[in-house]
Amino acid sequence: MTNAATLDPDDLAFDPDALREKYRIERDKRLRADGNEQYLRIAEDFAGYALDPYVEAPLQREPLTDEVEIVVIGGGFGGLITAARLREAGFDDVRLVEQGADFGGTWYWNRYPGAACDTEAYIYLPLCEELGYVASSKYAFQPEILEHSRAIARHYDLYRGALLQTAVTALEWHAGSARWIVRTNRGDSLRARFVVQSNGPLTTPKLPGIPGIGDFRGHSFHTSRWDYDYTGGGPDGDLDRLGDKRVAVIGTGATAVQCVPHLGAAARELYVFQRTPSSIDVRANRPTDPAWAAGLEPGWQRERMENFNVLTSGGIVEQDLVQDGWTEIIRNLISTANFRGTDIPREEVPRLMELADFQKMNQIRDRVDEIVRDPATAEALKPWYRQFCKRPCFHDEYLPTFNRPNVHLIDTDGRGVEAITAEGVVAGGRLYLVDCIVFATGFEVGTAFTRRAGYDVTGREGRRLSEEWSDGMRSLHGMFVHGFPNLLITSNAQSGFTTNFPHAMDERARHLVYVLDRCRTDGVRTLEATAAAQDAWVEEMLAASRFNEEFLASCTPGYYNNEGQPNRRSVQDGPYGRGPVRFFRLLERWRAEGGLDGLERR
Ligand code: NDP
Numbered sequence: 001m002t003n004a005a006t007l008d009p010d011d012l013a014f015d016p017d018a019l020r021e022k023y024r025i026e027r028d029k030r031l032r033a034d035g036n037e038q039y040l041r042i043a044e045d046f047a048g049y050a051l052d053p054y055v056e057a058p059l060q061r062e063p064l065t066d067e068v069e070i071v072v073i074g075g076g077f078g079g080l081i082t083a084a085r086l087r088e089a090g091f092d093d094v095r096l097v098e099q100g101a102d103f104g105g106t107w108y109w110n111r112y113p114g115a116a117c118d119t120e121a122y123i124y125l126p127l128c129e130e131l132g133y134v135a136s137s138k139y140a141f142q143p144e145i146l147e148h149s150r151a152i153a154r155h156y157d158l159y160r161g162a163l164l165q166t167a168v169t170a171l172e173w174h175a176g177s178a179r180w181i182v183r184t185n186r187g188d189s190l191r192a193r194f195v196v197q198s199n200g201p202l203t204t205p206k207l208p209g210i211p212g213i214g215d216f217r218g219h220s221f222h223t224s225r226w227d228y229d230y231t232g233g234g235p236d237g238d239l240d241r242l243g244d245k246r247v248a249v250i251g252t253g254a255t256a257v258q259c260v261p262h263l264g265a266a267a268r269e270l271y272v273f274q275r276t277p278s279s280i281d282v283r284a285n286r287p288t289d290p291a292w293a294a295g296l297e298p299g300w301q302r303e304r305m306e307n308f309n310v311l312t313s314g315g316i317v318e319q320d321l322v323q324d325g326w327t328e329i330i331r332n333l334i335s336t337a338n339f340r341g342t343d344i345p346r347e348e349v350p351r352l353m354e355l356a357d358f359q360k361m362n363q364i365r366d367r368v369d370e371i372v373r374d375p376a377t378a379e380a381l382k383p384w385y386r387q388f389c390k391r392p393c394f395h396d397e398y399l400p401t402f403n404r405p406n407v408h409l410i411d412t413d414g415r416g417v418e419a420i421t422a423e424g425v426v427a428g429g430r431l432y433l434v435d436c437i438v439f440a441t442g443f444e445v446g447t448a449f450t451r452r453a454g455y456d457v458t459g460r461e462g463r464r465l466s467e468e469w470s471d472g473m474r475s476l477h478g479m480f481v482h483g484f485p486n487l488l489i490t491s492n493a494q495s496g497f498t499t500n501f502p503h504a505m506d507e508r509a510r511h512l513v514y515v516l517d518r519c520r521t522d523g524v525r526t527l528e529a530t531a532a533a534q535d536a537w538v539e540e541m542l543a544a545s546r547f548n549e550e551f552l553a554s555c556t557p558g559y560y561n562n563e564g565q566p567n568r569r570s571v572q573d574g575p576y577g578r579g580p581v582r583f584f585r586l587l588e589r590w591r592a593e594g595g596l597d598g599l600e601r602r
Contacts, residue, residue, distance in 0.1 A: 076105015533598025
């Protein structure tokens with residue numbers, strides 16, 4: 001384990017200056033002037049890639065024009081947790097509106113083979129104690145997580161009144177009646193006193209703007225719309241229709257890391273096109289010990305979530321309850337505990353953290369050498385950047401897949417795929433003939449909220465959210481917006497971000513339910529953020545991010561740093577920079593004060 005004592009600069013087994021320089025060179029290879037613009041607008045040009053392949057029974061129904069108290073947009077974890085907490089607080093008249101044919105959000109869409117949660121399932125699956133459920137393994141696979149989403153909906157009776165296979169197309173505030181009008185692609189115009197938006201952070205699949213991408217005559221799909229009719233098999237693998245197929249995967253992020261082992265096991269030939277390698281740490285998944293599960297005491301899930309959150313935010317806990325790759329990495333890299341009780345001056349800490357990072361990434365690179373037999377392939381699979389420049393990955397079968405004779409890593413040395421033709425994929429000046437292209441190219445981040453949501457919001461006096469946020473998001477705590485009464489938002493933006501997303505969703509749900517409950521008891525008709533409170537929160541967002549600016553700029557491009565172009569807007573639209581522990585405490589204090597400070601009520 002890394003700690004301050006093993007990081008004596010005079011006694012290192014590596015040269016920090018050489019590594020820093022190597023990281024800079026690798027970053028510079030990947031920087032490109034078009035940044036986030038390199039990706040296509042899928043909704044406009046390639047809408048077929050976003051269609052739902054999982055619908056069993058296409059919905060036919062008449063448009064609705066009725067009224068409910070609260071509409072929740074989004075039936076993923078965020079919407080489910082919020083609706084569940086609302087039901088617990090006695091709000092019965094709640095309607096979920098969801099684009100998919102069922103609940104689950106990201107776990108509805110991402111059914112690619114091998115999909116599983118990367119955060120421990122005991123803390124990642126929401127509302128486990130409420131449902132009396134413990135996941136079957138430390139990291140649960142997609143079918144179990146989707147089923148758990150359905151179980152939450154059944155437990156809280158959330159199917160009642162829900163509108164599935166329904167996408168919101170517009171939200172309009174009607175001042176006279178103090179109601180939102182929610183318009184949908186099914187012709188509905190629903191009325192609601194309050195609207196909760198839970199649109200999700202990574203929902204709009206994106207395609208790279210590779211020349212010729214529309215010319216390919218073989219089969220292709222995005223990982224979040226997996227075509228099992230073509231590949232055969234299912235989320236557990238066994239892709240039995242690929243035995244005679246040459247398959248290309250474009251992308252090597254967290255999604256590709258999980259599906260490549262299954263493609264490698266099934267395809268006649270698999271070509272993995274890599275621009276930037278991911279960092280692949282140990283996964284060590286294991287079945288749940290029934291005796292351990294039976295012995296869990298009431299309050300166990302909350303305690304475990306908080307323990308993980310404090311630890312992964314750099315705080316100190318007596319015992320690491322989760323003990324996995326996340327807690328190990330973060331404890332070593334950022335824990336102030338490493339420096340407590342030592343006489344290391346504060347200003348030395350960032351440099352020591354950098355050394356710890358080098359050491360950790362050396363370990364990741366050594367792991368590649370230990371597993372991958374071909375030295376050139378192993379070299380190409382090594383990531384050269386600091387650990388949190390990109391999403392760390394954990395997998396025990398991804399790297400061994402490159403030892404298969406039918407699996408070929410096509411490393412593009414940071415340049416990416418050059419072109420796509422009718423027959424295949426071009427990289428390094430060579431055409432690879434393939435029958436199928438799987439785009440593991442991720443989701444839109446950093447584009448306008450209203451573009452990702454797929455609708456605009458018209459608030460008081462005709463204000464449009466797309467215009468109000470054209471220079472960046474403006475809100476109080478990421479949840480309330482001036483000029484948009486009775487609109488409540490749950491998202492990472494301008495809010496506390498944790499590795500364990502559902503934890504933050506639950507904290508926000510409790511906060512929103514508190515505010516709605518106060519509206520009920522105080523007889524509030526409308527409420528919105530004051531302009532002053534919103535301005536102050538935006539200032540605090542910008543101030544809180546400063547310590548992170550240098551780090552982001554030094555990173556290889558990716559969605560964490562606005563594709564290598566971190567700027568005021570990407571920071572303003574990002575999560576709260578002082579971390580989730582501070583953010584959750586801030587919300588708790590705000591509630592304890594009881595004055596709904598910064599919210600204008602009528
Ligand atoms: P990412 O955005 O992380 O990865 C996209 C990949 O496509 C990158 O490897 C990128 O390369 C590559 N790419 C883009 N354009 C090109 C091009 N022109 N040529 C070649 N390669 C290209 O998407 P993912 O779907 O993998 O993951 C998105 C996020 O979803 C994760 O970060 C994580 O938060 C979440 N996720 C979580 C999982 C879990 O919890 N288990 C599993 C999967 C995803 P480059 O890196 O150079 O940009």
